[in-house]
Amino acid sequence: MTSEGAADTVDQDVFGGVDSHTDTVHVAVISDNGGHLADAEFATTAAGYVAALAFLTAHGRVIAIGVEGTSSYGAGFTRTARSHGHPVIEVNRPDKAERRRTGKSDPIDAYAAALSGRATSSPKDDTVGGIRAVHNTARSAVKARTAALNQIGQVLVTAPEAIRAKYGQLKGTDRTEALARLRPAGDALHVAVLTALKSLARRVKELTAEHDALTRALDAEVTTHNPGLRAAYGVGPDTAAQLLITAGGNPERMRTEASFAALCGAAPVPASSGRTNRHRLSRGGDRTANSALYRIALVRMSGDARTRAYVARHVAAGRTKKEIIRMLKRAIAREMFRCLTTTVTTPGIADLRPQRQAKNITLTAVAQHFGLWPTTISRLERGLSRDDDLAHAYRDWLQAA
Incomplete structure (x- = not known):
């Protein structure tokens, strides 16, 4: 290759693709018009990742790198690529129908990832x-x-x-x-x-x-x-963790609350045909996140006054329990998206227990006044459960006592 040809190669825009495994990553390079340029295999070590990036940059300006498994086998390469300033795109596994048509090998998967690298799906970060x-x-x-x-x-x-x-x-x-x-x-x-x-x-x-x-x-x-997410009614450590894992530490990658609902399998899917116009329950998305929304819905149906009133209205309207839970999960997904993508302030409760103890008031006395169990007041004081209305009423009562 002449020096002029080499310069042309370096000046061209290219996309990278990575098929990741336990011990190796297979890297492919394509031109901006989709032409296959080269592919090679590298070890899943720090030196291997640097060599893989050097292989990509040797073929031109790297516009983006599509990586399969950015949160699993491709996590190490993703971190290294980002630290070198390369944009990384998360790609899905190859479509089964396409795989049956073209076959499967590491180069085929790497080139497919490179083609997907021209998309705009940002991977989750490490936070x-x-x-x-x-x-x-x-x-x-x-x-x-x-x-x-x-x-x-x-x-x-x-x-x-x-x-x-x-x-x-x-x-x-x-x-x-x-x-x-x-x-x-x-x-x-x-x-x-x-x-x-x-x-x-x-x-x-x-x-x-x-x-x-x-x-x-x-x-x-x-x-x-995310204190706002953890403080939401019915959200415990396990459900909060699952929603954070599903959304990732950079939830701005999800543009709308509808996209988050679809990611959690809580968005209705059109199922219309001809004269039939209807929607059906989504069976896709992250099923563990869907399970988290389901558990939140059950907790709120059991103890949240607003949710119980909501359920009562829809029962009176003739809807089944399954339909009501489906609607609740969609509404909860909207609320969780807001907690994940914006800073939600949580009212302070640290002053409640010191005020009660300073006035020698027992948990039992507080519980009897509000018609609740002492455990409910204790959990509120310790921040294990959130009830803003009760906290405000409790504080006003303590100040007046």
Whole structure:
């Protein structure tokens, strides 16, 4: 290639594409009109990422890089590319129909990512990476604890009659505590079964303590990251973390609340044909985010006065519970989008407990005055639940007392 030809190559606009794996990333380069220029494979190391970027820039001005899996296998390359000033575009996995037509290989996927790099979907940033790690670990602890509890039940089903009669009738924490204190004795069969039950019960206790500690850490993380979201009614540490993970630390990538609702699978999908004009429930989107919205809806239907009034109106209008929950999830998605994309101030409650204690008023007295349980007042004082109307009424009552 002549020096003039090399200069032309460097001056041209190119797009990059990355097919990421555990040990390697396959990088492809295309011209601005979609022509295939080159592809190569690099290791998933710091040096490999730098070499991959040098390979891209050697072919021209890099307009954008499409990366498959920016939050998983491609996270390391994404961080390096961004630190070098390259715009990164998050791309979806290749369409199944297209894959059946063209086949699959690392170069094919990399070129497909490069073509997708001409789109405008920004990837999530790393600010919620810690929340994602703690959230996933907490959920895995719940799954492991559930598996251990199920195994205890299965062992008791086939256990000798004496063991089954003694421990089979116990439930929940009582059974776990009793089994954890066992001292296996008897014949070989009884010793083996009791040893297994004791080990499983201790595992359940350890996983419960681990999950509680992770939940406290998760609560602190999400409250620091987005106090307005965490303070919203019905939003606990797990649901707040899931919504933050779904939206990413840079929620400005979602342009409208409708796009967030669609991302959560809470937006109605047109299902019209001919003379039929209707919508159906979306089955797409992030199903874990949809589950988070569902849990928020259930909590609000149980304890939020405005939501209960809303449900009552629609029940009187003849709508089913399923339809009402679907409408609630759409409305909650709108509220969550506002919490994720704007700064929502939360009224201070730190003064409530000191005021009550200074006047020697008990939680029971406060609860009786407002017709609530003492636990409700305690959770409000500690910031574990939010009720702005109750907080204002409580403060006014304390000042007048």
